[in-house]
Structures are given as structure tokens and as C-alpha cells.
Amino acid sequence: MTAVRTIAIATDTPGWHGRRLGRAFAALGVDARVVSLSDCRIDLEANRYGIVIPGFEGELPDGVLVREIAAGSFEQVTLRLGVLHALAEWGVPVCNSARAVERTVDKSMTSMLLRRAGIATPATWVTESAAEARGVLMRETAAGHRIVVKPLFGSQGKGLVRLGPGDALPDEAVVQGVYYLQRFVEPGAQGGRDYRVFVIGGRSIAAMTRQGADWVHNVAQGARCESAALEPDLCHLAERAVAAVGADYAGVDLMRTADGTPTVIEVNGIPAWRGLQSVSSEDIALRLARHFHDRHLAVARSAAR
Numbered sequence: 139m140t141a142v143r144t145i146a147i148a149t150d151t152p153g154w155h156g157r158r159l160g161r162a163f164a165a166l167g168v169d170a171r172v173v174s175l176s177d178c179r180i181d182l183e184a185n186r187y188g189i190v191i192p193g194f195e196g197e198l199p200d201g202v203l204v205r206e207i208a209a210g211s212f213e214q215v216t217l218r219l220g221v222l223h224a225l226a227e228w229g230v231p232v233c234n235s236a237r238a239v240e241r242t243v244d245k246s247m248t249s250m251l252l253r254r255a256g257i258a259t260p261a262t263w264v265t266e267s268a269a270e271a272r273g274v275l276m277r278e279t280a281a282g283h284r285i286v287v288k289p290l291f292g293s294q295g296k297g298l299v300r301l302g303p304g305d306a307l308p309d310e311a312v313v314q315g316v317y318y319l320q321r322f323v324e325p326g327a328q329g330g331r332d333y334r335v336f337v338i339g340g341r342s343i344a345a346m347t348r349q350g351a352d353w354v355h356n357v358a359q360g361a362r363c364e365s366a367a368l369e370p371d372l373c374h375l376a377e378r379a380v381a382a383v384g385a386d387y388a389g390v391d392l393m394r395t396a397d398g399t400p401t402v403i404e405v406n407g408i409p410a411w412r413g414l415q416s417v418s419s420e421d422i423a424l425r426l427a428r429h430f431h432d433r434h435l436a437v438a439r440s441a442a443r
């Protein structure tokens with residue numbers, strides 16, 4: 139008989155996702171405890187790991203499911219990610235890994251990795267120079283394209299701006315000194331909408347379309363969710379995108395260009411799934427918990443400890 143596994147669900151606001159995950163892990167016989175990464179600390183004197191995870195009394199969890207990393211100063215976020223990196227150094231499975239989280243939070247890194255893997259994604263430019271950005275905007279609009287400006291670390295459709303001919307760039311302060319510009323994917327015959335495909339362990343498990351009142355189709359911006367079939371071309375691209383960023387699981391945003399070709403807009407390494415769950419018959423939390431269990435807990439504890 140194997141001992142009961144005790145894992146941490148990293149989040150500051152457990153809410154609906156925390157409850158669903160807690161129930162799913164309990165069904166698998168895993169004791170899942172909610173931990174706030176901002177309460178974790180490095181204490182070289184406290185125990186042999188030098189890491190203190192509240193609720194684990196000098197021990198380390200058997201795994202960490204990263205559900206949320208709260209926003210904070212550069213230093214705070216670095217420490218929170220550092221705790222995840224440190225746990226991984228001790229052989230604790232962390233899912234998604236700090237590296238995958240870093241790669242997906244930074245939209246420029248995601249764009250580069252997608253391009254490097256040969257995955258369709260719109261033309262993208264990232265620069266600290268307002269003059270460079272202005273040049274891109276002028277060239278692109280002259281060629282008949284519109285441009286989306288996104289916060290480098292944005293989420294939930296916040297802070298996106300769409301620019302056309304004659305429009306001015308947002309101020310440097312608004313974009314925190316980094317201009318992330320992307321060619322706008324003009325809606326095709328099916329109208330403006332996008333797709334969210336949820337990938338776990340390399341396989342697409344659920345999909346939906348999202349349709350907002352305007353062109354930003356995030357659930358957090360009020361988009362309407364509709365269940366969608368797992369269309370092979372979208373799923374294949376989504377699965378390759380998740381592999382390209384090295385994530386265990388992710389929510390991939392895709393669109394179809396006017397000729398129907400799928401293109402990847404974003405890979406979310408800490409995806410929410412409440413909207414998707416509302417239109418999906420799959421128990422997403424259970425699929426995630428089962429993947430985590432089978433992939434990371436059902437194996438012998440790492441020799442590193």
C-alpha cells in the first residue's frame with residue numbers, strides 16, 4: 139500500500155477552482171491543501187530543505203499544483219517563483235513548472251517559442267523603443283493591417299488596445315515601457331470569436347468558442363461561451379503549442395484567419411476553467427487531478443530527497 143500523498147494547491151484565492159480541485163483530489167485519495175505562495179518562505183535554519191511551506195511542518199509536499207501566483211512587486215513574484223524552482227530542485231513535482239509559468243506569463247517569450255516550433259501565430263513585435271513601435275504601426279497600417287497592443291504580462295483581456303491608421307501608440311507608462319504589438323486577426327465569415335482549447339498531458343480534453351460584444355473574447359470581459367467540438371486542426375495546433383512552452387497543462391487561445399487557418403493567440407500556463415466547465419461535460423478538475431496523480435504521484439518519490 140502506498141502512503142497517502144499530500145500535495146499543495148498554490149493559490150491565494152481558492153474559490154470555485156480550489157473547491158473543484160479539492161474534491162477531485164479527495165476522490166483520488168490525495169490530501170490536497172491550499173497554500174498561498176506569498177506565505178511560503180526561505181529559512182535555511184528551519185529544516186534541511188531551507189524552505190518553509192505553511193501546513194507542511196518542516197516537510198515538503200509530495201507535489202504542487204500551481205493554480206495562482208498572486209501579482210506583486212518584481213521581488214515578490216521572483217520569490218514566489220523561486221520557492222517553486224527550489225521545490226523542483228528537491229525533486230517535488232511542480233505543475234505547471236515555474237519555467238513553464240514564466241514562459242507563458244511573458245507573452246513575448248510565448249510568441250518566440252511558438253514561432254521557433256513552427257506554430258502559426260500572428261506577426262508580433264516586442265520592443266522598448268517607442269520609435270520602433272511607431273515604425274511598426276505605420277508600416278502595418280499602411281499595408282492594410284490593424285495592430286493589437288497588449289500588456290506583456292496581461293491576462294483576462296485587460297489593457298488590450300487595437301490601433302488602425304492614424305491612431306497613436308499608448309504612452310510608455312501605460313505599457314510599462316514594453317510595446318508588445320501583434321497583427322490583428324481580422325474575423326472571417328463566421329464573425330468575431332475565438333477558441334479556447336484545454337490541453338492536459340499533451341491531449342486536448344475540452345474546447346469552446348468565446349464570443350464577446352467587441353473584439354476581445356475573454357470570459358472575464360463577458361464573452362459568451364459555447365461548447366465546441368474537438369476539431370482536429372485546432373487541437374493539434376493547441377497540443378503543439380503547449381509542448382512548445384513546456385507546460386503540463388494549459389488553456390490555449392486560438393482563432394481562425396479569414397481563410398479558416400488556425401493560429402495561436404496565447405498559451406495560458408495558469409488557466410481558469412470555470413467558463414469552459416459551464417459548457418463542457420468533462421470534469422476538468424478531475425481530469426487535471428488524475429493527470430497530476432498518474433504522472434507525478436503514482437511514481438516513486440524522487441531520489442533527490
Ligand SMILES: Nc1ncnc2c1ncn2[C@@H]1O[C@H](COP(=O)(O)OP(=O)(O)O)[C@@H](O)[C@H]1O
Pocket residue numbers: 260286288292293294295296298320321322323324331332353354355356391393403404
Ligand atoms: N492578434 C489578435 N487578433 C485578433 N484578436 C486578438 C488578437 N490578440 C488578442 N485578441 C483577442 O483578445 C483576447 C485576449 O488576448 P490574449 O492575447 O489572449 O490576452 P489575455 O492574456 O488578456 O487573455 C483574445 O482571446 C482574442 O479574442
Ligand SMILES: [Mg+2]
Pocket residue numbers: 294295356391404406
Ligand atoms: Mg487569453
